[in-house]
Amino acid sequence: MAGGEFALIRRWFAGFGAGDDVLLGVGDDAAVLRIPEGQVLHASTDTLIAGRHFPIDTLPEDVGYRAVATAASDLAAMGAEPLGMTLALTLPGADELWLHGFSQGLAKAAKTFSLPLVGGDTTRGSLNITITVLGYTPAGRWLSREGASPGDQLYVSGTVGDAAMALAILSGDIAASQLPGIDEVEQLTRRFTHPEPRIALGAMLREVATSAIDLSDGLLGDAAHIANASGVELVIDSASLPLSEPLQAFGDRERALGWALTGGDDYELLFTLPEGVAPPPGCTRIGDVRTGHGVICDREPEQRGYDHFNY
Numbered sequence: 001m002a003g004g005e006f007a008l009i010r011r012w013f014a015g016f017g018a019g020d021d022v023l024l025g026v027g028d029d030a031a032v033l034r035i036p037e038g039q040v041l042h043a044s045t046d047t048l049i050a051g052r053h054f055p056i057d058t059l060p061e062d063v064g065y066r067a068v069a070t071a072a073s074d075l076a077a078m079g080a081e082p083l084g085m086t087l088a089l090t091l092p093g094a095d096e097l098w099l100h101g102f103s104q105g106l107a108k109a110a111k112t113f114s115l116p117l118v119g120g121d122t123t124r125g126s127l128n129i130t131i132t133v134l135g136y137t138p139a140g141r142w143l144s145r146e147g148a149s150p151g152d153q154l155y156v157s158g159t160v161g162d163a164a165m166a167l168a169i170l171s172g173d174i175a176a177s178q179l180p181g182i183d184e185v186e187q188l189t190r191r192f193t194h195p196e197p198r199i200a201l202g203a204m205l206r207e208v209a210t211s212a213i214d215l216s217d218g219l220l221g222d223a224a225h226i227a228n229a230s231g232v233e234l235v236i237d238s239a240s241l242p243l244s245e246p247l248q249a250f251g252d253r254e255r256a257l258g259w260a261l262t263g264g265d266d267y268e269l270l271f272t273l274p275e276g277v278a279p280p281p282g283c284t285r286i287g288d289v290r291t292g293h294g295v296i297c298d299r300e301p302e303q304r305g306y307d308h309f310n311y
């Protein structure tokens with residue numbers, strides 16, 4: 001690589017690693033982080049492959065931002081406070097323009113989500129971005145997929161299906177006559193490029209929710225993870241799904257509901273609360289928890305969620 005691997009790391013990835021709990025960041029054999037007294041460490045890794053997780057011509061700024069945001073969403077789902085992250089980056093070459101944009105997107109997300117970049121690995125190959133995020137919660141007080149019980153109620157934050165509609169638009173799958181206005185297209189596309197991991201909501205839910213998961217692979221598929229882990233049945237009412245304006249206005253309601261139920265990439269939180277516990281603002285009740293197993297919905301789309309190994 002021009003200037004060498006270490007020059008590249010110094011130039012593009014060494015500048016946003018400072019944080020209150022970072023004792024040693026990029027440059028040594030390992031980073032050293034402090035975990036506040038009484039807290040336990042959470043670790044989660046996500047890989048993004050060009051052409052699979054994002055269109056190959058996505059702006060590098062957006063790739064960098066999105067990589068961090070989607071990884072941070074797993075911390076949100078655990079109710080964890082962000083501590084830091086590492087980046088394993090495989091690059092086809094040292095394309096300065098791409099690295100500049102990517103590093104800027106990464107830096108912006110690092111700041112927005114309080115995730116200093118404290119280390120990583122840089123290799124050559126086809127474009128692959130792997131981010132490991134670290135966070136913490138009080139010992140014994142984190143969210144998991146396991147705790148839902150019959151009688152609880154099922155909630156989701158924000159709106160669902162936006163990122164899926166954005167992808168349908170970007171890939172030319174929507175007839176011109178059905179396209180929303182330019183502002184709506186921009187709003188939807190932003191949902192895909194700039195997901196908002198619900199970190200503050202997760203921390204709040206830590207105190208009250210009985211289970212939680214973040215929506216990365218589609219609502220029905222991710223709901224099934226809660227149902228399986230908790231040993232319960234989830235009943236979802238499609239009429240109650242929170243849809244943004246462009247989805248509500250879309251001419252084909254079945255298709256809009258399909259995006260909401262099975263489209264991935266929303267990065268909202270799906271969680272259960274005991275009956276009588278008021279949901280935080282911006283969250284919508286979409287169903288119930290019953291005795292049984294699996295997920296029941298009044299609509300049954302063809303594919304329930306994204307699974308890399310289910311052909």
Ligand code: ADP
Pocket residue numbers: 009013014025026027028029030087088089117118119120121122
């Ligand atoms: P080592 O050979 O000891 O494993 P490397 O040569 O892979 O270390 O990396 C040198 C330093 O640069 C390490 O501190 C590593 O964490 C950091 N680093 C490497 N690649 C990245 C990257 N893409 N982003 C951030 N830090 C990185």
Ligand code: MG
Pocket residue numbers: 028029
């Ligand atoms: Mg070493």
